[in-house]
Every structure is written in C-alpha cells, then in structure tokens.
Amino acid sequence: MPDETLDLPVLQRVLEHHRNTPGALLPILHAIQAGTGYVPDAAVPEIAHALNLSQAEVRGVISFYHDFRSTPPARHTLRLCRAESCQSRGAEALAAQLREQLGLDDHGTSADGALSLRPVYCLGACACSPALELDGQVHARLTPERLRALVEGCLQEVKPC
C-alpha cells in the first residue's frame, strides 16, 4: 500500500534508535504508533528481522496489548472509563448515552472516521469520577451535557483540507 511505504523512514529511524535497547519491542511499537498512528502490517517483517524474532512473535505481541492498532485510527479517540469508581458515579448511563448519540457500540468508529469509542479501565481520576480521555486529554466530573458537547465538538469539526 502506498501510504505504508511512506512510513519506512520512520520505521528505520525507530529501529536504528533501539538497536541496542534490551527488550525493545514495546518501545519500538509505541514509537511507530506515535509516528504513524498505527503499526502497519508492512512494518512487521522489518521489526522481526531487526530484533531477530519471528513475524508470529511480533504479531502475537501486537495483538496481546490493547493499545496497539494495526489500522489507522479515527481522527478522535474517546475512551470512557468503565471501571468501578466511575460505574458508581453513573458511567454506564454515560456509555448508553454515547451509544445512542453515535449509534455505535462500545468499540465502534463513526462511518466518517471522525470518532472512535474505546472503553478504558481507570484513568486514575477516580476521586473525580466519572472520567474519560479524549485524544490524550482527561476530562473528569463528567456530566451528560459535558459528554454530549465533547462528542459534538469532535463530529462538527471541519476536516482539514
């Protein structure tokens, strides 16, 4: 795929940087994902070769960890906390509101690629539950109105051309 060949310089830089790092696979995957938004399948043989691992081992690690993606992310990722503290402050009702507002399930992505939903289990904001993380920024003491506004902000934004 053409967009994946564009990632090669990033990939080579990352692999070179971690040439002497012991146990380098997670730092490498994080760095690739930070650079290109996901871990393209075309990167797997290169990583495997650099670390002297089998491709199956690399794929096994990518699939084991919830954080690693093999496909490009939506423009925004909203992670609503579903763990106990947030549940005790109404997280399930907020999750239902999200499903209804977006017509998506808990792991869904909107058809226009604007927003992906993902559950998360604790953001360390439990003293101010309920909480969510939107594109790396935590929002706590969430209310239904605030959640609706955050989602609308993601959907209404004009695509950069």
Next chain:
Amino acid sequence: MLTLSIPCDSVARAVGADQLAQALTDEAARRQLPVQVQRTSSRGLYWLEPLLELDTAEGRLGFGPASAEDVPSLLDALAADPSQHPLALGPVEQIPYLKTQQRLLFARAGITRPLSLDDYRTHGGFEGLAKAALMDGADVVAAVLESGLRGRGGAAFPAGIKWRTVRDAPAAQKYVVCNADEGDSGTFADRMLMEGDPFLLIEGMIIAGLAVGASKGYIYVRSEYPDAVRALNEAVLLAREAGYLDVTGSGVAFDLEVRVGAGAYICGEETALLESLEGKRGIVRAKPPLPALQGLFGQPTLVHNVLTLASVPIILAKGAAFYRDFGMGRSLGTLPFQLAGNIRYGGLVERGFGLTLRELVEDYGGGTASGRPLKAAQIGGPLGAWVPPSQFDTPLDYEAFAALGAMIGHGGVVVADDTLDMAGMARFAMQFCAEESCGKCTPCRIGSTRGVEVIERLIASTDPAYREDQANLLRDLCDTLQYGSLCAMGGMTAYPVASALKHFPADFGLASPEAAR
C-alpha cells in the same frame, strides 16, 4: 508581587486547572498586576480542585474549587481582603482533612514544583540517599527490614526480606524494577506521586540499587498515565545531569529507564510485567523461580510498587524506628488511602495503618456524594472484596482485612450508594477477568467466562429453586478460581464476586439469609 500556586496534576487539569492558570495570567496582565503563577503538585484534596493557593506571611491561603470564571472576583479579593471571597478556605494546612493526616510520602504534595530539584532538596529531598551512600549495603537492607515496610502493590510481603534475597544472590547484573502499572480502579496514589514528586521515586530506586547491588533500574508505567511518563522522563534527565545517578562518593553508577505499558491489566502482575519489559506478551510466569533470584532477563530483580520504593528515602533519612512508630500490629508505617467512587470528599488520605474504614469513609470522605445511603465499599481494586457498612469498624490493617476475606491491597476505596447493583458488579468482575486474563490457566481463562454466564442466568431466572442452583454453582466457581489459579488475577476475582453474593443476595434475586431463617 502575588505568588499563586495551581496544581499541574493531571486530574486537577482534568477539572480545569490549566484554564484557571491561563485566565489568571491573562487577567493579571490586563490589570497590570504583578502576579506569579507557579504549577505545583496536588495536595490530593480532589474535591477542592482546582485549588488555588496564595503565598502569605502566615502560610498558603486556599481557594477552591476555582474555575476560570472566578478569576476576576478572585483577583479583586486578593487585592482587598482574601478571606471574604466565597471560595476562601483559609490556611490550607489547617483544613481538617489535611491537618489530621500523617504525610510522610506525600509530605511535599501541593507544596513543591514536581520538576524542581531545588524545591525537592529544600524540602528534605536526597537526605535518605546521602545517608545510604555512606552506609554498607547490608545496613541499608537491615534498616528496611527493621522499618517493617511491606510491599504496597498488593501482596504486602516484607520488603526487607526481598532486598536481602536480591542482595545475597550472586550475579554480575541485577535490576531494580518499579511496578508503576497501577491498574487497580479506585487507586491513584502512584500516579500522584510520579506526577507530583518524581524525584522521591528516583531517590528510592537509587537507594535500592545501592543496597542490593543493582546497576540498572526500570520504571514500568501504564500508558494511561502520559503525564506521569513525561514527568518521570524529565526527572530522570535532571537527576542524571545533576549527578545523582552516578552516586557521589560511592563510585556506583545506577541508570534508570522509563518504560511504557500498553494497556494490559495483567502486566501489573510482577512476572507478566517482567515478560513485558523483555518485549513479550504479558503472560504470567510460574513461581519459583522467584523474580528476586531469576527476574528480568533471568537476573536477580527487585520488583516493587511505586509507594514501597518511595517509602525508602524517609526510612533512611529519619530512621527505621521513626517509620515503624506509625501503624499497628504488623502493618507498620503509613499508607496513602485513596477515596473514590460515590464519595463527597474524594482524595488522598495518608495515615498510619489502624484507623477504621468508617473514619476514612465517613469522617474524611463525608459519606456518599449523592447523599443516598451507603451500600458498600470495594477495597483494594477490582480484585478486592465489597465490604458492607456493618464491617466498617474494622481497622485498616492487613491482617484484620484478611480475616474478613478482604484485602487492603493498594489502599483504594471505592464507595457505592444504594443504587449500585451488586449483581451487576459481580458480573463486571467476571467479565473483567475474562477480558484481562493472560490465558495461561484454565480456571481463570474459562472459569471467568462461565462466571459471566452463570450470573446472567441467575439474574434472568424467575424460578427461586433454579436461582439457588445457579448461586451454588457460582460459589463453586469462585472456589475453583480462588484455589485453582496460578496468580491472583483468577484467584482474587473470587473476592468481589463472592462478597457481593454473600452480603447482597437480594441483588441477585436470592432470599437474604435473615429472611430464610
């Protein structure tokens, strides 16, 4: 010149601290007021965040929770009579919630700027390291043993014994690994400490390295904590530049590296964490061998929670006897409890062990945030038991909680009011286990999925006899999980489930034991 402090803690920011700081700077500039806004750590009094503090000759005055909209009136009041502002809290250190705490680990919380080495040193930083550098490693280990410090990550194993094992293990390369995966819901003390006082953790790890003979340390931080990762990375750089990682006088070099997890709860389990650090899937290892003997890359490794390692500098600086003066029985020192969930005054309460759960939830926490009756509190994260209010007079002590079939774990307390459905929470616990299981053993991998199904059948049924059957099946399943799992992921998933079933049978549609009698 007015000096104002606002936390840069990620949760203070999640409720508007950045906007407050920006609005203050802008409005002060507009008014041509000489104001300096500094970003400190958080006091952990989260219900007051964003908490603004004003330096005065009598100490810091607090205002909170303050938002950007309050800025004009705040600046008016600061110029005239600060105590007249509706958000005025008086001297922060006199707030009873804080004043009655015994803050050892969090002594600097809310006071210092997290990445200022000067602030850290001015407030007692590196005193423990200075002492340790002049001591024989064996004496440092003896001090940790003597202090009574136990692991704060969950299992509460005596730290000193682990240190001695690693120290006595002959190897050219040893490691110190900090478990900063803090996956437990309802806990945030590790996060606060890493974001707010990263040099304390670094100091603890350097001392540990010196004592056990390790030259390399890793801090494994969960990816959900990007602010902690940033703070630690910068703090490691600053500490290295200032020469702290090349321990002055000792000739021992110690290097530190921050590693980021990737969203797997099981990587908080120490052997899965080591696998992850080695670049593998986070699959739990069978013990023995103990990580203390064959840990990271097969070498002797000291694995500790953030709070365990961060307790060490105080023990060295003030002495083991000072530390063990706090607490009760075999639970010595202080624990930063974390009040979360449906609680009016959520936040961090560092106290010696021995206060009761009721004091914590009612006196500090002020009861439920909703104002509705308290139903239960889950102590110690997602693998902890739900404790009903009838047991709230139990002292917070490892052994007393173990006797209840509960655990203190990492000190998280999630409070629930009477609207929380305990059958739903039991189902959630099984579901969470099914999702996060590493898959190595059958009770955990398969049993948790069966558990979800049994609970669903139980709740859906209207036939009392069938319900009783399913409840018995669920109890059996809990036993199988508890006694047949390789690690506490499967083993302790039984706790929240069995405790919910025992104390709240009505939520499962079962007759309560009293009604049956």
